[in-house]
Amino acid sequence: MPSPARIRSTIATLTDPPADLRAMAVVHKALADPTRLRIVQRLAQGDGTVSDLMRHVDLSQPLVSWHLRRLRVAGLVVTRRSGRETICSLGREALARFHAQERALLGSER
Secondary structure (H helix, E strand, C coil), rough: CHHHHHHHHHHHHHHHHCHHHHHHHHHHHHHCCCCCCCCHHHHHHCCCEEHHHHHHHHHHHHHHHHHHHHHHHHHEEEEECCCCCCEEEECHHHHHHHHHHHEEEEECCC
């Protein structure tokens, strides 16, 4: 017998929300984790390496990279290589678009 969570997940996939809502959900899910919020908070102050972010959130490199991947998929973080280091920066344009889309979807655009 499937669990209630599995049933809800199946129903959610069958209802197939519009693309703009799915895109909004990706960003919300990326920001739903306190560690990812701390990474975004740190990057709002300026670019940082993965090592900087590891020290900031006190997690291992694989865990920080996993969180960064979720933020990159949502468009909130941009990365680039500089030698052996990965430099991360906040995707400010994507964040501004997200806020504008959120206001429009919620009907609170002014």
